[in-house]
Amino acid sequence: MEYSLKSFEEYFAQSEVIRMNHYHVDGRLKHVMLSHQFSIQLLEELFDIADRVKEMTRKTNGIEFLKSLLGHKKAMLYFTQPSTRTFLSFLTACQMVGMDTGEVRDPSLSSEYKGESQEDGVRVFSSYFDIIIMRDPKPGFCEYMAYLLDNTGRSVPILNGGSGKDQHPTQALLDLYTIHRSFQQKDGIRKKRYAFVGDLLRGRAVRSSVMLLSQYKDIEMDFVAPSSFQIAEDLEKILHNQGVKINKTDKLESVLSKVDCIYMTRIQDEYDLTGESNNIDYSQFSLTTENVKKMKPSSIILHPLPRRNEISPNVDADPRAMYWRQLRNGVYIRAALLLYVFNVAHRLDEY
Numbered sequence: 001m002e003y004s005l006k007s008f009e010e011y012f013a014q015s016e017v018i019r020m021n022h023y024h025v026d027g028r029l030k031h032v033m034l035s036h037q038f039s040i041q042l043l044e045e046l047f048d049i050a051d052r053v054k055e056m057t058r059k060t061n062g063i064e065f066l067k068s069l070l071g072h073k074k075a076m077l078y079f080t081q082p083s084t085r086t087f088l089s090f091l092t093a094c095q096m097v098g099m100d101t102g103e104v105r106d107p108s109l110s111s112e113y114k115g116e117s118q119e120d121g122v123r124v125f126s127s128y129f130d131i132i133i134m135r136d137p138k139p140g141f142c143e144y145m146a147y148l149l150d151n152t153g154r155s156v157p158i159l160n161g162g163s164g165k166d167q168h169p170t171q172a173l174l175d176l177y178t179i180h181r182s183f184q185q186k187d188g189i190r191k192k193r194y195a196f197v198g199d200l201l202r203g204r205a206v207r208s209s210v211m212l213l214s215q216y217k218d219i220e221m222d223f224v225a226p227s228s229f230q231i232a233e234d235l236e237k238i239l240h241n242q243g244v245k246i247n248k249t250d251k252l253e254s255v256l257s258k259v260d261c262i263y264m265t266r267i268q269d270e271y272d273l274t275g276e277s278n279n280i281d282y283s284q285f286s287l288t289t290e291n292v293k294k295m296k297p298s299s300i301i302l303h304p305l306p307r308r309n310e311i312s313p314n315v316d317a318d319p320r321a322m323y324w325r326q327l328r329n330g331v332y333i334r335a336a337l338l339l340y341v342f343n344v345a346h347r348l349d350e351y
């Protein structure tokens with residue numbers, strides 16, 4: 001798509017650090033665009049809210065109380081790129097805190113079919129809804145929408161549910177929430193060694209989680225990928241500047257016994273331009289019941305899902321396999337985020 005507004009081009013040409021300032025209002029986060037908008041302090045606050053939400057959903061009166069918190073708010077789910085988990089997880093989170101929802105998933109069934117621009121469509125949503133949760137294949141598109149709305153005088157928060165190869169901030173939240181819960185008795189997220197495996201160049205979940213994790217100074221990261229899909233240069237530079245100790249390799253075996261957490265990813269071949277994924281032997285970047293035996297007993301296995309063959313279904317029964325729990329955690333942390341964005345989390349104390 002052509003970004004039509006010259007002023008947006010100027011806006012987007014500014015550094016991320018400057019753009020990030022626009023997503024906070026009165027010291028609070030308004031638009032959720034980039035994973036590293038979350039400070040460690042805010043993360044811990046959200047983890048605490050999510051824990052309480054999770055606990056409350058175990059009891060009928062807790063479920064009812066949660067539903068009363070945002071019964072007066074409506075959310076628009078605008079997902080123009082395929083999604084199962086993120087869409088359903090946000091939908092479930094909205095329902096959990098009592099929000100009504102609307103959705104557009106197939107633009108051919110909306111007025112976009114009649115030639116309406118996405119910009120005008122999003123302005124319509126902001127007139128009917130109190131928050132827009134969106135996924136789009138174009139990097140930066142959510143930021144563009146947030147910028148546009150902020151300049152229309154009728155702005156509502158936008159949550160980025162995945163923007164191209166670029167960012168997936170709420171995936172990073174649920175990844176770190178799962179790590180936090182898994183290592184609660186062992187210094188939490190800190191003082192750990194993390195391996196990211198697979199298509200690290202084009203996986204936005206990896207990018208967002210690495211950025212968020214990099215705020216913790218006392219961790220190490222291993223990047224295990226075919227050389228053509230290693231982490232992007234800019235990300236490596238950021239990690240270097242932040243003083244995070246990193247190691248790049250294409251040998252999964254070399255890290256298995258050393259890491260505390262292994263984050264598996266699928267090949268993102270929907271972004272192939274010339275079939276560049278075809279020649280990769282992905283079995284070299286896969287977990288089987290055989291090679292997981294080399295992992296530490298206390299380690300954990302994560303995956304944002306969907307998976308292909310990079311984790312054998314036989315590994316699912318291993319107590320270290322956290323990916324099904326990880327997707328359930330996504331609902332609680334997204335519900336926590338909604339409570340935070342609408343500034344009602346303090347009301348949990350009334351329960």
Ligand code: NCD
Nearest residue numbers: 085086162205266304305306
């Ligand atoms: C991820 C995504 O969409 O980036 N999936 C998800 O949201 N759980 C990872 C992927 O598609 O590989």
